[in-house]
Amino acid sequence: MAISTTETHYFIQGRIWIDSDKGPFLGFGRIQLLKKIREYGSISQAAKSMEMSYRQAWQLIESINLKAPQPLVIKTTGGKGGGGALVTEAGENMIATYEALDQAFLEFLEMKSKELKL
């Protein structure tokens, strides 16, 4: 492997998630799933778009709904293969809360990367 003699650049990276005393609640992946359900109005199509099984997606939604103050996703129709689904108002608020938090975190990382003197 060639060793570069050019100066190395450093930056701070990270990830955050909302935890709860009932276990992990919401992180980047679960928020993506909520947004895909909002986009498609369907858990199975949302799951497919994220290359996960319907079963995986539904287990994530159940985990989220169980820990949330109110359900974030509800099924609008039942039936084989999963019917329609929608993100509730509580779900919309949760997406907005997470995105504001994520934005604040990105700003923190950017500020700390600029301050970094190595």
Added chain:
Amino acid sequence: MAISTTETHYFIQGRIWIDSDKGPFLGFGRIQLLKKIREYGSISQAAKSMEMSYRQAWQLIESINLKAPQPLVIKTTGGKGGGGALVTEAGENMIATYEALDQAFLEFLEMKSKELKL
């Protein structure tokens, strides 16, 4: 599984690390390794205390030294099984820089956890 009717408490968790354009540079685990080398003056004893092999520890140190502006750890004696090692002044400064960053991140997480309204 019993569903608790008590209120759920939420908090923000996360992790950060220093990345570089030459690849991952320093995170919590590597800083722990530096601190253990400082404590024991030996890579093999530091490795043992962290339940990793000498080879693993040395590969981490090589990766760190290659990406750092100056070496953070130097061997003071050679020989089979690894001789003495010490954390350089640059290494001490790096530990201090990382710990200040980590402290600022903990304060960010605490502040955002308090602000969280779900």
